[in-house]
Amino acid sequence: MLRILIKHIRQKVDLSEQDAALLKTFFFQKNLTKKQFLLREGEVCNHFAFEGWWISDFNSFINREKALLNIDAIENSELLLISFENYERLTLKIPVMDRYFRILYQNSLVTKDRRLMISNKSTAEEKYLSMVRSSPEIAKRIPHSLIASYLGLSPETVSRIRKKLLFQ
Incomplete structure (x- = not known):
């Protein structure tokens, strides 16, 4: 799993071997079975999850507010999770990750805008x-x-x- 994450990150930013080794210390693996919840409405989202995409109730994760979303597995899944605290430490310890997340956020905004336009038109x-x-x-x-x-x-x-x- 971590190899996939590092490959994905390197498609967007230049991640050194030293930073890749350090990056591994910020994540932990979790397995979910089909229909198992990662997050329930009303909980505070404490983790991002990764499987080609970052999955989160972003408002809850960043602002530490109760989630408005339920996130459950539609199939058995292997996830890499990062806590909010580790996310903050990660961007300080590995500055290129700040750029990586900015690229993800920009892409996410474009995707949401496109989805909204398609939905309306x-x-x-x-x-x-x-x-x-x-x-x-x-x-x-x-x-x-x-x-x-x-x-x-x-x-x-x-x-x-x-x-x-x-x-x-």
């Missing part, structure tokens, strides 16, 4: 196709009801779209 079918094109493997692994929820559509609408696309 697109038909249900366009929303679905956009999500499938941007994350084809995720679309295959996630239950249709969760895809519908993510897109702000009913499960029936997603089923109709999928059936229509199958017969085109």
Whole structure:
């Protein structure tokens, strides 16, 4: 897991071998089983989680407020977690990580803006196709009801779209 994390970081910033070795001390591994919660609404988010993406109720994590989100595993998952305290120490001890997180935050903002625009301007079918094109493997692994929820559509609408696309 840590090897994947370091590879991901190095795709965005120049992380030295010394910093990579130090980075490992800030994370710990956790396994979740399918449907197990990482975070429940009302709790304070104490960790980020990593599996190609950073997963968090960011407001709760940064501002130490109660979470508005539930985060649970939709499949058995191996996670790397970093506590808020370690996140703060990490960015001080390894300055390039501050830049790395800034890049992630910028990308996240762009993604959220794009998702909002697609949500406001697109038909249900366009929303679905956009999500499938941007994350084809995720679309295959996630239950249709969760895809519908993510897109702000009913499960029936997603089923109709999928059936229509199958017969085109």
